[in-house]
Amino acid sequence: MDELKQLRGLMKEETFKGHGFTNKMRKNILNEIHSKRSKSFTYNKKPILAPLMSFLFVAACLSLFVYFGGTQLGLFDGNNASAPFYRYQAKDRPESLGTEYKFLTKAPFEVTEVTTKTSEDSSGKIEMVTLKGKEKQTIRLSFQSIDPSEYLTLSQDEVKVGQSKGSYYESEGPAKVSRLIWIEGDTIKYEMEYMPGGSVVTLSKKDMIKMAESFR
Template sequence: MDELKHLRGLMKEETFKDRGFTNKMRENIMNEIHSKRSRSFTFNKKPILAPFMSFLFVAVCLSLFVYFGGTQLGLIDGNNASAPFYQYEAKDRPKSLSAEFKFLTKAPFEVAEVTTKTSEDSSGKIEWVTLTGEERQTIRLSFQSIDPSEELTLSQDPVEVGGSNGSYYESEGPAKVNRLIWIEGGTIKYEMEYLPGGSDVTLSKKDMIKMAESFR
């Protein structure tokens, strides 16, 4: 700004004498120098903080809504994306399954087929139920009455299922398998195994426990 003021002082009428300037040229130069065009060197200062804070507030609110909404729907579980669970009605319980056993009421897929069989080991009779989905997702369930005095060793990762002791195992790789075993009242042994089949739905330990705790 000081240079511009100095230039204005120098640009007197005599400055243009004998310099080859026409009257029109002198007039234009004098108008430019002595005008208020110095305003072009100022910035249009618009308040940017308020719009930024508004945007930040909306973004935070949206993030919280997505997180808590996903948690309530079972889509977000800590760092894991949990599978959606479908209600499995009591009427779908296999008729061959003994009344002493509970049966699951939540499954991570819509069940397309149910098969049953029985087998036996040193602890006695085992009843098996296999649930299969449209993409070959599979849940294998085993039900067994055991002697309370029998000491069973649960050697995998110890967990708790609705107050009952259990163990959890999860394999790695493309042929992933989740397995959960728990014993209720010292007399009923449940085992549940999940295989994703051709689907991309994998389960976490929390998912498996959630499914086990749905047994009614």
């Protein structure tokens, strides 16, 4: 481009004198040299940086949205959306439980009704507590002292509740029933079952373990 600028400065009318150029030839050469831009140097300048930065910004925002949204919904760890948990003040803890058993402190719904029942099987007495919510969501809890020498088969999906061994099971279908059994200190067996009732909230294995670990 510097050479072209210099050439434009040199190509005055007197440059052509005495070299055999006709008037037409001189005019054509001067017009070409003094034009704003030679066609051979013409190129398209397209602003590519701004669109590229915009694309990268949008892509980054979408990635963050998908990641945090997926994490919140539990899509990246194989679970459905985690249920909200309410702090449960166990004021209706059955007296029959005494101090022998722990009791939950978190529930996936606001408890509106509590009922209790005592039954018995071959291993001994079972204390049962049923918690219900506004939409007929139900948690059934059972508490039982067992003989440490008694062999119990936990045949479902093996899990850990804290340091205690347990098993998890869930039924198929929209009205999924989730069940968790675990044994503490080889002497206490806890069983917890959740049914959604009229609620759309189902509990995953992760949710059930979270609730079980709230027992105090």
